[in-house]
Amino acid sequence: MNNFTIFSSFFQGKALLFLERIIDLALEEDGQDLTSNAVFSQESNAQAVILAKESCIIAGLPISELILARLPGSTEVSFLATEGIRAEPGQRIISIEGSTRKILKAERIILNLLSRLSGIATHTDLYCQKLKGTGVRLLDTRKTSPGLRYPEKYAVLLGGGENHRLNLENMLMLKDNHIDQCGSITKAVKALRQTYSPCPDIEVECRTPQDVEEAVKTKVQRIMLDNMSMKQLEKSLSLIPSNIESEISGCITLDNIEKIASLKPDFVSSGALTHSAKHIDMSMKIEV
Template identity: 40%
Template sequence: PMLIDMRKVDRLIDLWLDEDCNYFDLTAKIMVDDGAVASFGMNAREPVVLSGLPIAELIFRKLDPGCSFETARKDGDRVEAGVTFATVTGNAQALLTAERVALNLVQRMSGIAGVTAEYVKEIEGTGAFLVDTRKTTPGLRMLEKYAVTCGGGRNHRLGLDNGIMLKDNHIAVAGSITAAVARAKALAPVLTKIEVECDRLEQVREALEAGADVIMLDNMTNEAMREAVAWVAGRVPLECSGGVRLDTIRGKAETGVDFISVGRITQSAPCVDIGLDEA
């Protein structure tokens, strides 16, 4: 399912179109008759994992509410180069004005979905889950995190209000992991989980004894993570984080951790090449 607030998407689309169009699309107004109707296909120009098709439809419908948007594929599908996966038909002026905004979103979201799928494939069979981070494009987090799910990943915190993560600076201010967890437990809403970031094995022990719900193993070696996994013995979930790359994620997953968080799948994902061509 799309875990997206469509009210917010609607507001975002207005901002995107205002940014690109300002008063009006000068080229479309001059070159295309007001009543002209056209049909365009969205085409993959390289292999892609699709994400954002419902958002593209909303963008086109914002300028032409009566347009037809037909899909031959769905979000999460892998398509090869040359495949036409959606066709939009309607007022030519409106569709040409919306074209770039719609393509930009699908290219960005599909790029994230594709990179995510590569990481997920690398850890198949290990039992570990790939999760994202808050390293997202300002204003696009909701959509980028949805794109992660299209690639087979899972979401970490959607925002700062989704859970408590006690990092080194929070712990330093509180005085210790024990004191930080105690304060969080005393004041947090009752259903809120508390995660503690640890970069040393002795911190893992303290976090577990303090009652942390999740422990992050931050920038630890694989050997240290295996030791942490053995000592915790499934009492709380363990998350591996820090500097994870496609060529190192398998080894980290094989330590026995439950989650591996990767900022690169959103922060560094390239946009894929998708075109809109006359059908």
């Protein structure tokens, strides 16, 4: 499956609708381009190129076409780089030819999304490089920018990571507040199984080895070990049988992920993939 196929496979149904709504809101937010409308006629055409100004994993190329498609006027887009592949500083990644007004109206929105998504893909790739050969799978979280959940999680995929649940409907996951309010892991799991028949897979967040022992007895499908010390992690993993998946989360960084992976959990999840990724510097230039 090539990376443009990944885009079309990911952005369908609800994900595509959300992306189109994001684009429409961004265009509305930017308002009318009073400057370009005054300086250039409707008949004015231009050729522009978008450049990556630093090394990065490119993510979001097809979104540029979706943005331009929402605007009046004619443009033709050519991709000069490959989605999901590293671009080098100064590399041309997109060429756009057509209506000057349309190109300039779309400029900042295209650059903002490309910069954000490429930043996430690049950041995720750094984590994946640390996990090479370990067999441990890297997951993202729901710590995404409001409204940008789908494109940001798509960028994680291009960086080599995997998606945890996309939203609250995707899986049953008992976190600390559910458990504390319910009274115990056992009570919370029982409530889920009484509500849903057949009951979907359940993941339980555990904060201590004692939590893990209780969760194992409920026969859930996955146990997340959250914000534990290395000693607690080792103890907790020894308590989880092979038929229950294990996930380590909380304070995962580039500095400690190799040490965490050496414990051999099934998954490591990190909010840093999205909330700590820097934007990639990109620019658009009109060629004259």
